[in-house]
Amino acid sequence: MTTIHKEGYTSIAICILLIFVLNTLVQFFLPDFVFFRWAIYIFSGILFITVLQFFRSPNVKVIPNEKHILCPADGKVVVIEETEETEFLKDRRVQISVFMSPVNVHVNRLPVGGVIKYSKYHPGKFLVAWHPKSSTENERTTVVIEDNKGMKVLVRQIAGALARRIICYAKPNDQVKQGQEFGFIKFGSRVDVFLPVGSDINVKLGDIVKGGITVLATVK
Numbered sequence: 185m186t187t188i189h190k191e192g193y194t195s196i197a198i199c200i201l202l203i204f205v206l207n208t209l210v211q212f213f214l215p216d217f218v219f220f221r222w223a224i225y226i227f228s229g230i231l232f233i234t235v236l237q238f239f240r241s242p243n244v245k246v247i248p249n250e251k252h253i254l255c256p257a258d259g260k261v262v263v264i265e266e267t268e269e270t271e272f273l274k275d276r277r278v279q280i281s282v283f284m285s286p287v288n289v290h291v292n293r294l295p296v297g298g299v300i301k302y303s304k305y306h307p308g309k310f311l312v313a314w315h316p317k318s319s320t321e322n323e324r325t326t327v328v329i330e331d332n333k334g335m336k337v338l339v340r341q342i343a344g345a346l347a348r349r350i351i352c353y354a355k356p357n358d359q360v361k362q363g364q365e366f367g368f369i370k371f372g373s374r375v376d377v378f379l380p381v382g383s384d385i386n387v388k389l390g391d392i393v394k395g396g397i398t399v400l401a402t403v404k
Contacts, residue, residue, distance in 0.1 A: 189241035191370065196239065244395065257292050260391070264278070278378070280385070292365065302327065327354045351368040
């Protein structure tokens with residue numbers, strides 16, 4: 185079952201208001217321009233449907249597994265590389281990045297369960313999400329989860345050229361479940377996951393993945 189996410193209520197209300205005003209003005213001032221009026225009606229319908237799909241929130245059945253690291257977002261795998269994580273973990277990690285296009289579901293989910301050890305918002309730029317420096321220079325929010333075995337996984341929500349609003353619900357010391365919703369990025373962008381080196385990666389570049397369903401990696 186798919187519902188509308190709460191983060192979309194205001195945007196949808198504004199969209200409805202704009203459509204109402206636009207159609208009223210066209211109807212009042214251009215009653216004889218039938219073709220133009222129908223073009224506006226069609227445009228209004230497409231706009232409303234587009235905004236609705238931006239904020240859809242399907243019901244996801246998460247199957248918890250302590251050995252699995254689940255994908256945090258719907259989208260496409262655009263980065264798989266070993267790198268240095270310098271903000272919190274400060275060690276070598278395997279980074280997997282998922283690009284969320286405007287047509288993807290924008291809900292973000294936790295890849296593992298446990299305790300939130302760190303959550304911090306960083307203001308920044310709005311480079312395109314696939315830019316190499318977007319992970320460290322764009323507006324972003326970093327969340328670190330520690331599972332019951334002491335393994336830490338870092339997740340980073342990154343704004344892009346279009347996405348200008350990151351919402352993160354995770355707070356330090358929160359007890360969380362694997363696959364639990366922890367945030368939302370309006371109109372898409374990118375989510376990075378930093379995994380322990382040595383994890384068995386289950387995806388490859390270009391794969392289409394689903395938040396809370398696709399297993400990014402398996403750990404021992």
